Amino acid sequence: MGGKREVWMAVKTVRTTRELFDALDDVAGGDTILLAPGSYNGGWLSKKKFATDVTIKAEDPQDPPVFTDALHLVHCQGLVFENIKFDISSLNLSRSKPLLHLEKVTDVTLKNVDFNGH
Numbered sequence: 001m002g003g004k005r006e007v008w009m010a011v012k013t014v015r016t017t018r019e020l021f022d023a024l025d026d027v028a029g030g031d032t033i034l035l036a037p038g039s040y041n042g043g044w045l046s047k048k049k050f051a052t053d054v055t056i057k058a059e060d061p062q063d064p065p066v067f068t069d070a071l072h073l074v075h076c077q078g079l080v081f082e083n084i085k086f087d088i089s090s091l092n093l094s095r096s097k098p099l100l101h102l103e104k105v106t107d108v109t110l111k112n113v114d115f116n117g118h
Contacts, residue, residue, distance in 0.1 A: 050078030
């Protein structure tokens with residue numbers, strides 16, 4: 001007998017950059033990753049592609065997570081970043097450095113994202 005298949009969207013809370021990257025290996029389109037307040041290192045995300053958006057957002061919008069080094073997205077699709085800060089002003093750089101590097105991405109959305117630094 002044919003019936004409707006229920007679709008459950010997962011919500012996962014992470015506290016470190018490593019946990020974020022691991023969560024992105026386990027989520028499916030429509031899922032949400034909540035970033036706990038605190039500092040997050042940057043890093044490289046490559047080939048994370050979702051037909052339905054995966055949302056990465058602040059667990060507490062009043063105390064948003066802060067990326068303190070550049071985040072690079074390469075060959076990614078279907079990501080939404082919401083209520084997040086990027087701040088590398090404390091790195092004492094001698095030249096400009098990107099806060100968020102996007103290369104060959106599609107359907108990447110930034111909502112209420114704050115950038116501070118070079």
